[in-house]
Amino acid sequence: MKIKIVRNILDANDRIAEQNRSLFDEKKIYVINLMSSPGAGKTTLVEKTILALRDKYRIAVIEGDIQDTFDADRVAALGIPAVQINTGGGCHLDGNMVREALAELDLDRIDLLIVENVGNLVCPAEFRVGENVKIMILSTPEGDDKPGKYPLMFQEAKALIVNKIDLLPYVDFDLEKAKRSALALNRDLAVFPVSCRTGENLVEWFRWLDGEAAAFLSR
């Protein structure tokens, strides 16, 4: 019974996510759904990505948080349209929440929409919101065993950003082991070891995202 209810909720979500996707296609908006554990570096990555790509793309951000506006405030400080979704305790964004947030944005003036999900390595992976791709961050202090423990997110993501490589000397994290485990779950996963704090290797991520977005927008 409980399983059936969950199944119905997911099916209903998929229908709304499809409608969002159709709207994004019509408006030519490339959408990424960014997910990670709390504190892995989502908002910092969003800030750095905005600074790197704002001259080429018109960017907007939807921030998902349980109750505050800290992250949307950080993005808005960069002069980028930012809409805050407060889930009121909810552990993930869903298609309907994103649909409602779209009313706050001028979709004719956006090329790249970044949806920053609630910090959670489990539930967000189950709910599509209409994105082109899911992107996930794993930070090195979380440990190299996370692909085996939270497989769905690694399977759903198109790119894995391994953040906080500046902490590698101080934590027990085997980068090759983490990569190997992630690729065993998803052999097409693009992997970017970076430090959002120092900026190391971020250019590889910017280049990849630029390539993906440009390919979509030139269709």
Next chain:
Amino acid sequence: MKIKIVRNILDANDRIAEQNRSLFDEKKIYVINLMSSPGAGKTTLVEKTILALRDKYRIAVIEGDIQDTFDADRVAALGIPAVQINTGGGCHLDGNMVREALAELDLDRIDLLIVENVGNLVCPAEFRVGENVKIMILSTPEGDDKPGKYPLMFQEAKALIVNKIDLLPYVDFDLEKAKRSALALNRDLAVFPVSCRTGENLVEWFRWLDGEAAAFLSR
């Protein structure tokens, strides 16, 4: 409608949690429900706590994970009874899962039961399992803004362990700010800044847990 379903699920869970609690009272078992983000250090804390208190208490562990047995294997390696609950994608433990796991344990030979929840800073806080207390870990790389962003867990916990203080020189984490924010949400919260890796300050946590467990068991 969706809210009503969620409400019913939570009510049903509370009833089962109460039944678990009655059983624990009858068997004189002190139970902690340990929660945190993925990779904050739950299993390492469990290991260190077992080593510190195993001579005084008969300890058992219930491990909640999505699909693997890594954590239960680590605990079993210490010669401690360990039961693995695999949630099969589920993002938290609930009262019923714990009830079923109890069938695998000899409750007449346990004084202290540690329930290690699924790594998730959101959902586990909503589901009681029959514990005496909820304990949470926040690790310094996650950031000092987490109390404001994930308030329920800080409100529900009786003790907050701030782990990975050995990384303080390398991360942006203001310990006083984190403490202040957490205490603003829950002024009775006991706060223990520790490093499970180096062992720093862990003795304060062991002493607190020992005091709580002893007070319960001598009732």
